[in-house]
Amino acid sequence: MLILPETYLARMQTLLGDEYDDFIQSLQRERHYGLRVNNLKITTEVFENQSPFHIEKVQFTSNGFYYKKEDVPAKHPYYYAGLYYIQEPSAMTPAELFPIEEGDKVLDLCAAPGGKSTELGAKLKGTGLLVSNDISASRAKALLKNIELFGIGNSLVTSESPERLATYFSDYFDKILVDAPCSGEGMFRKDPNIIKSWQPDSNEAYNSIQKQILPYAAAMLKPGGYMLYSTCTFAPEENEQVIYHFLDEHDDFELVTLPDRDNFSRGQTHWAGGEAFDMEKAIRLWPHKIRGEGHFIALLHKKGHHQEMYKPYASKTKEKVYEDYTAFEKAYLTCPFDRRRLEVIKDKLYYMPDDIPSLKGLRILRSGLYIGELRKNRFEPSQALASWLKPDMFKQITCLSSSSEDVIRYLKGETIRTDGDKGWHLVTVDGFSLGFGKKTNHMLKNKFQAGWRWM
Known part of the structure; x- marks a missing residue:
């Protein structure tokens, strides 16, 4: 039972009048649990049909669902694939x-x-x-x-x-x-x-x-x-x-x-x-x-109107600087990035948004899509890139099932066995991107970001 401050209760009674008792009774009932579907990755209808949870539509949203407390959607591979955000309705x-x-x-x-x-x-x-x-x-x-x-x-x-x-x-x-x-x-x-x-x-x-x-x-x-x-x-x-x-x-x-x-x-x-x-x-x-x-x-x-002045982004980085990335792109990506928007900042490669002002002096945690890091004689793709990619945008895929032990092992940062050619693989769960791995022999070295791993 919620114990609420007397001064708060008195003010709410003044505000609500005849509705006050209904309001107080509602606060003593079980709270509602919700998740909102990420329509960048999956439609609301498809999620509703294949959801592993006990869900019911939130009537005042287009892509929100109630779930039962025992479902624990934060402990499902779909959460790590970014298919939904856990959010109060x-x-x-x-x-x-x-x-x-x-x-x-x-x-x-x-x-x-x-x-x-x-x-x-x-x-x-x-x-x-x-x-x-x-x-x-x-x-x-x-x-x-x-x-x-x-x-x-x-x-x-x-x-x-x-x-x-x-x-x-x-x-x-x-x-x-x-x-x-x-x-x-x-x-x-x-x-x-x-x-x-x-x-x-x-x-x-x-x-x-x-x-x-x-x-x-x-x-x-x-x-x-x-x-x-x-x-x-x-x-x-x-x-x-x-x-x-x-x-x-x-x-x-x-x-x-x-x-x-x-x-x-x-x-x-x-x-x-x-x-x-x-x-x-x-x-x-x-x-x-x-x-x-x-x-x-x-x-x-x-009120009023604004005259739009569009300024496409113009990269200051020469392509030679990220030639190791270019080799990665040719080997693995089916959709290359626009060169005028590729920018290297402190050995990290970004795909910058168009039409942005000068940001010098701002505290910026991320500028555009973080594609990966340029290391000595090689390129290391980022977790952000893996989350952004659709599976058909990458040439080598390791497909895992949400019900398999391997997907949990991968999310915990462990090495797993896989088929296919050596090199970089995009790891998916039920057809949705999770992260990267790098195959040597029959083993996939885990590249799932440490701070995102299953705990």
């Missing part, structure tokens, strides 16, 4: 409702650990650009892993403050997601430890942080672009009041009506502290109305 909603289009330049400003970024990247379908940022360097490392596991190559992963990022990307992005730091009241049932850190003044403290972040995000959005603001808290101080304050100071922005879905509630204008803006265009998710936790979501449009 209500947290799937912001990226679900954001109207991302192919070719967009998208920023996820507060992105770690990557639940929403991975869906934004999947929606881009390998086009445009995804910049995933988190100010915390340690959290950004987890973000990077999830971006690479999902096979998102058209990306930059950064660890910067919104203020510094804004100096590089003025009027640059088509879409910006601000999943703002918040008091986390909507996740009390999912993670009771959050209750311990909640204080009566938490809402005002986060209100100040959120108000500081949004103007920097606004400066990075093109005229005509869209910004989606979300939190996982119930407090109006962190939701309607933040949006009201922002709109009051930015008359070049307007609220956009978000669609109704299964048992969604609307934002509340009378909670905003003023009547100038219609907060019912925003939505709220409540745990007593949906099978999930809690979220607030508001979509903002920046």
Whole structure:
């Protein structure tokens, strides 16, 4: 049973009125477990048909499923193949409702650990650009892993403050997601430890942080672009009041009506502290109305139009520098990379996104797709490349079954036996890429990245 602070309960009773008892009862029930399918690698329909878990569709998302606690999807080879992201169902909603289009330049400003970024990247379908940022360097490392596991190559992963990022990307992005730091009241049932850190003044403290972040995000959005603001808290101080304050100071922005879905509630204008803006265009998710936790979501449009100025990437690296990679590419890849976008940075080879500004001075964890490392007289392909590749893009494949002992041995970093020619092999599970191995005699030397291995 959740033990909640008395001051929190009193405030929720005032907010919810007749719905308060239903809300409290919902928090005492078992939480809901969810996963979201990676449509870069598998369609929702195919996953539903071949899923090894007890799954049920999340009705307010296009690719989300509930699973049973005993399924433990993080301990299945499909997780290591990046076929899904384990995510609380209500947290799937912001990226679900954001109207991302192919070719967009998208920023996820507060992105770690990557639940929403991975869906934004999947929606881009390998086009445009995804910049995933988190100010915390340690959290950004987890973000990077999830971006690479999902096979998102058209990306930059950064660890910067919104203020510094804004100096590089003025009027640059088509879409910006601000999943703002918040008091986390909507996740009390999912993670009771959050209750311990909640204080009566938490809402005002986060209100100040959120108000500081949004103007920097606004400066990075093109005229005509869209910004989606979300939190996982119930407090109006962190939701309607933040949006009201922002709109009051930015008359070049307007609220956009978000669609109704299964048992969604609307934002509340009378909670905003003023009547100038219609907060019912925003939505709220409540745990007593949906099978999930809690979220607030508001979509903002920046008025005006932007003249697009496209600048293709022009590599500064001469092809001779990566000639060992060229030999690897000819031997193994069926789809060669565009030479103008291949860049060597400190002996590492990247496939850079098109149309990016100068990034000198930014804290960057990953620039584009990390293809591999140039070592003395040889090239070593990366785990990120393996996750990005489709099996038909590589000439030598070692196929493993998700039910075999060999796939677990491979994921643990062990050597396995395999047929085929010597050299590099892309290891797959049920036809989905896992990682690399290098065959000598009948044995495949394991190249699955150490930090990703089955524990």
